[in-house]
Amino acid sequence: xxxxxxxxxxxxxxxxxxxxxxxxxxxxxxxxxxxxxxxxxxxxxxxxxxxxxxxxxxxxxxxxxxxxxxxxxxxxxxxxxxxxxxxxxxxxxxxxxxxxxxxxxxxxxxxxxxxxxxxxxxxxxxxxxxxxxxxxxxxxxxxxxxxxxxxxxxxxxxxxxxxxxxxxxxxxxxxxxxxxxxxxxxxxxxxxxxxxxxxxxxxxxxxxxxxxxxxxxxxxxxxxxxxxxxxxxxxxxxxxxxxxxxxxxxxxxxxxxxxxxxxxxxxxxxxxxxxxxxxxxxxxxxxxxxxxxxxxxxxxxxxxxxxxxxxxxxxxxxxxxxxxxxxxxxxxxxxxxxxxxxxxxxxxxxxxxxxxxxxxxxxxxxxxxxxxxxxxxxxxxxxxxxxxxxxxxxxxxxxxxxxxxxxxxxxxxxxxxxxxxxxxxxxxxxxxxxxxxxxxxxxxxxxxxxxxxxxxxxxxxxxxxxxxxxxxxxxxxxxxxxxxxxxxxxxxxxxxxxxxxxxxx
Amino acid sequence: xxxxxxxxxxxxxxxxxxxxxxxxxxxxxxxxxxxxxxxxxxxxxxxxxxxxxxxxxxxxxxxxxxxxxxxxxxxxxxxxxxxxxxxxxxxxxxxxxxxxxxxxxxxxxxxxxxxxxxxxxxxxxxxxxxxxxxxxxxxxxxxxxxxxxxxxxxxxxxxxxxxxxxxxxxxxxxxxxxxxxxxxxxxxxxxxxxxxxxxxxxxxxxxxxxxxxxxxxxxxxxxxxxxxxxxxxxxxxxxxxxxxxxxxxxxxxxxxxxxxxxxxxxxxxxxxxxxxxxxxxxxxxxxxxxxxxxxxxxxxxxxxxxxxxxxxxxxxxxxxxxxxxxxxxx
Numbered sequence: 001x002x003x004x005x006x007x008x009x010x011x012x013x014x015x016x017x018x019x020x021x022x023x024x025x026x027x028x029x030x031x032x033x034x035x036x037x038x039x040x041x042x043x044x045x046x047x048x049x050x051x052x053x054x055x056x057x058x059x060x061x062x063x064x065x066x067x068x069x070x071x072x073x074x075x076x077x078x079x080x081x082x083x084x085x086x087x088x089x090x091x092x093x094x095x096x097x098x099x100x101x102x103x104x105x106x107x108x109x110x111x112x113x114x115x116x117x118x119x120x121x122x123x124x125x126x127x128x129x130x131x132x133x134x135x136x137x138x139x140x141x142x143x144x145x146x147x148x149x150x151x152x153x154x155x156x157x158x159x160x161x162x163x164x165x166x167x168x169x170x171x172x173x174x175x176x177x178x179x180x181x182x183x184x185x186x187x188x189x190x191x192x193x194x195x196x197x198x199x200x201x202x203x204x205x206x207x208x209x210x211x212x213x214x215x216x217x218x219x220x221x222x223x224x225x226x227x228x229x230x231x232x233x234x235x236x237x238x239x240x241x242x243x244x245x246x247x248x249x250x251x252x253x254x255x256x257x258x259x260x261x262x263x264x265x266x267x268x269x270x271x272x273x274x275x276x277x278x279x280x281x282x283x284x285x286x287x288x289x290x291x292x293x294x295x296x297x298x299x300x301x302x303x304x305x306x307x308x309x310x311x312x313x314x315x316x317x318x319x320x321x322x323x324x325x326x327x328x329x330x331x332x333x334x335x336x337x338x339x340x341x342x343x344x345x346x347x348x349x350x351x352x353x354x355x356x357x358x359x360x361x362x363x364x365x366x367x368x369x370x371x372x373x374x375x376x377x378x379x380x381x382x383x384x385x386x387x388x389x390x391x392x393x394x395x396x397x398x399x400x401x402x403x404x405x406x407x408x409x410x411x412x413x414x415x416x417x418x419x420x421x422x423x424x425x426x427x428x429x430x431x432x433x434x435x436x437x438x439x440x441x442x443x444x445x446x447x448x449x450x451x452x453x454x455x456x457x458x459x460x461x462x463x464x465x466x467x468x469x470x471x472x473x474x475x476x477x478x479x480x481x482x483x484x485x486x487x488x489x490x491x492x493x494x495x496x497x498x499x500x501x502x503x504x505x
Numbered sequence: 506x507x508x509x510x511x512x513x514x515x516x517x518x519x520x521x522x523x524x525x526x527x528x529x530x531x532x533x534x535x536x537x538x539x540x541x542x543x544x545x546x547x548x549x550x551x552x553x554x555x556x557x558x559x560x561x562x563x564x565x566x567x568x569x570x571x572x573x574x575x576x577x578x579x580x581x582x583x584x585x586x587x588x589x590x591x592x593x594x595x596x597x598x599x600x601x602x603x604x605x606x607x608x609x610x611x612x613x614x615x616x617x618x619x620x621x622x623x624x625x626x627x628x629x630x631x632x633x634x635x636x637x638x639x640x641x642x643x644x645x646x647x648x649x650x651x652x653x654x655x656x657x658x659x660x661x662x663x664x665x666x667x668x669x670x671x672x673x674x675x676x677x678x679x680x681x682x683x684x685x686x687x688x689x690x691x692x693x694x695x696x697x698x699x700x701x702x703x704x705x706x707x708x709x710x711x712x713x714x715x716x717x718x719x720x721x722x723x724x725x726x727x728x729x730x731x732x733x734x735x736x737x738x739x740x741x742x743x744x745x746x747x748x749x750x751x752x753x754x755x756x757x758x759x760x761x762x763x764x765x766x767x768x769x770x771x772x773x774x775x776x777x778x779x780x781x782x783x784x785x786x787x788x789x790x791x792x793x794x795x796x797x798x799x800x801x802x803x804x805x806x807x808x809x810x811x812x813x814x815x816x817x818x819x820x821x822x823x824x825x826x827x828x829x830x831x832x833x834x835x
Contacts, residue, residue: 012827249827374601374604376602379721379780382776388825390824410826
């Protein structure tokens with residue numbers, strides 16, 4: 001195993017942000033006890049909602065399949081503890097759009113009985129890669145870095161590309177969040193073995209484990225484990241502590257020095273990126289037959305009494321988790337699910353912890369920023385943008401709803417990291433503007449496709465009517481023609497036949 | 506941010522007052538008054554809160570630059586016209602801060618130059634040790650600013666002198682050599698006496714802005730390159746009939762332009778490459794006007810001409826977006 005290396009590509013812009021992580025990493029991971037009720041939304045992943053396969057009143061065991069995603073883009077959902085299904089109904093959730101979503105609600109019986117696991121199974125490196133991938137599909141595993149893309153489908157797509165590197169993302173660049181840090185400290189073995197599983201499934205020879213340089217304990221622990229495993233396919237790579245170097249495309253740029261083409265995936269340039277939490281989930285499923293029913297979350301901010309990292313069951317209400325770590329403080333004002341840069345503000349702490357919840361952030365009131373002024377074209381936003389966009393120009397075109405201009409300046413490439421917001425001296429909410437502009441552009445694009453389809457159908461119909469009319473008039477012409485040429489003889493024929501008939505009668 | 510620009514200009518302001526008398530202060534007061542009044546009036550007319558526009562100090566910066574551009578002996582109505590035109594027409598009629606195409610201070614100065622050619626060229630001689638030039642008292646300066654009339658014993662000819670740039674330009678065109686012109690006691694070490702010290706203090710403020718990252722280095726470097734490289738070239742080819750690059754650097758508004766005027770973010774180009782091209786273009790035009798034009802100093806016109814080119818420069822120097830094909834490879 002080689003020593004951690006720094007040889008990196010370059011990343012433009014980014015910001016050095018205060019970490020706020022030391023409070024939550026000071027103590028070990030604690031496990032939240034079984035709550036009274038588990039609330040499991042059926043959409044905890046990118047793609048179509050999962051279909052419930054249980055009915056109200058049914059008793060389920062921990063790890064039992066309760067919603068399936070056969071035949072669509074998604075991941076199955078498993079019960080996080082044993083109990084009884086009491087409802088399948090809308091409930092407040094922390095999704096970005098809209099507030100209530102359909103959820104399966106389980107009343108827990110406290111016994112936490114699990115489904116019986118298969119007695120003996122072959123070691124993962126003796127399974128053919130395709131079998132391994134299909135098995136991952138059934139574990140309900142999604143990207144735990146926050147993007148929640150169904151992992152099995154991501155891996156299957158990756159298999160169709162020529163891959164050079166597996167990159168494990170342990171960077172965790174956003175302030176306050178430290179769940180991946182403590183995961184790497186306490187479960188470094190699972191991270192390394194999980195990496196081996198993935199390398200076998202995708203037939204890869206190199207794996208970069210990327211960690212920010214401000215996580216010395218995690219680096220040390222991983223280096224130890226990698227030394228014990230003695231697998232020189234695993235390489236530890238240290239990344240400077242700059243937000244947002246943990247973004248997928250940014251990490252590919254840093255570690256492989258390749259730019260992911262606009263609108264395409266890292267697999268197109270030979271890199272597969274997986275969050276370390278996802279890798280541990282894969283390990284737990286393949287080795288221990290435990291589907292994804294719990295995750296580590298950072299509960300932090302000056303609004304909680306004791307910032308901690310907790311392992312909580314998927315579906316545990318956030319209020320229960322906060323109570324477990326010591327409750328709110330007097331200054332608690334905002335509840336944010338996710339980090340301070342990319343998280344979502346929620347007003348109801350009944351929302352459940354879902355597969356995407358990497359942080360529960362309770363903050364006191366933010367200091368008020370000054371009034372929003374007009375853009376003075378200072379260019380600070382460009383100098384911090386990791387994608388090298390010109391946010392001031394995007395802002396100009398977004399205000400004008402100019403779709404062509406937005407496309408030309410690369411609005412679709414904006415990763416919504418929020419660096420430009422922080423850099424702007426005029427307090428312009430740039431990222432929010434870009435999200436709205438993206439939404440408008442999507443709406444306009446879909447309207448355009450609908451209009452295009454309607455136009456094509458209209459033209460096709462006109463074509464058809466014209467053809468039919470043409471055919472009819474041709475037919476008519478032919479009949480007239482044959483009537484004219486055959487005329488007198490035919491009429492005589494008809495008359496003779498009539499005469500014969502009347503004579504016969 | 507604009508406040509920092511004002512702080513950076515203070516050393517230069519003090520030097521100006523030291524060498525040319527208190528007229529600068531009166532001009533500054535008049536310009537500030539009319540710039541602020543104009544801005545407040547326009548914000549009212551546009552149905553917006555006047556306070557928020559005034560709070561960013563941009564009107565005062567405009568006033569300061571106009572004051573630097575004018576001779577220290579200027580009647581108040583000249584300064585007022587320029588200030589009002591700068592703020593009302595060049596800034597607010599185009600949309601206010603962030604939307605103006607042209608640098609408001611330079612528009613104001615050009616209006617003065619064209620509407621009041623006599624007053625705009627009535628420069629005073631700098632304070633110089635033992636040379637016997639008329640130097641007005643504070644009260645006499647104030648009287649002139651308010652009424653436009655000099656004390657009885659003095660005439661304009663006695664009080665005013667051509668600027669070093671002006672005398673250099675007319676001297677060279679009258680076929681005097683550069684060396685002869687440099688022998689004049691009005692000339693200092695590089696530029697004109699007194700003028701070059703103001704230039705030094707402007708540079709001090711400019712470097713402070715650079716260190717504080719309030720301005721970026723591309724525009725100043727571009728202006729210096731665009732001005733000094735042709736100047737050096739011409740001087741190397743024919744030293745007798747051209748002023749040296751050092752003279753160009755320390756005379757007139759070169760340093761003020763490089764650090765304070767051309768760096769106005771709203772009217773300049775945006776991308777780093779674009780800013781450098783914008784700076785070089787400004788420098789080239791300044792040299793062209795000084796060498797072949799009829800005005801002694803071309804900073805104002807050069808800046809306005811490059812303001813016109815900014816959108817085109819921006820369009821052509823869009824930076825490479827990560828993940829897009831590099832232009833030229835498509």
